[in-house]
Amino acid sequence: MTITLVAPTVTDYEVSADLSTLLVRTTEGDALSVPAEKLRLSCKCAHCTRARFDDRFPEAFPAIAITEIGDLGYGLNISFSDGHNRGIYPKPYLLSLAGR
Template sequence: MPLMAPTVADYEASADLATLLVRTAEGDAFSVPAEKLRLSCKCAHCTRARFDECFPQRFPGIAITEIGDLGYGLNISFSDGHNKGIYPKPYLLSLAAADNPAS
């Protein structure tokens, strides 16, 4: 039987908005802290800020304020006003796997 990559079946922000909770079609559940998501944004603005060496090293207290499903990925908005990042679902799962190695 061929190995299949897990697929995102459902997602939500935690009650305190500090974590993205992700469930896969295979029944696994993962979590990714909002700060890790914000630090992992690959939008043009954040990429440029990294290139210019002015991207913050931390986002303490950052919260998820909105999640938009684009089919192939999630557009996540944060409490600092940033809302340009699109997180492809395989990328989200890779971020989640790094934080949840036993899952």
């Protein structure tokens, strides 16, 4: 008998009605949420990484909203109301941000 362990992944997603939260569903049937501000603060794109390195990255993004989501298969490209649209969030990273 062979047992194969597969990590849970994101199967579906949507943005809350007020655009402040990303709601995700997993292969295990969990419904999880990640606030837009947490997503924006957790962006690992080159621009945000450089801004952190140069000590120019904001400490908060009050009232930030999710404006668009592109599904790349392995992750989501999330755009925000401050115009930032470079962040790609791999599905395992999204689950870690949601506390899974």
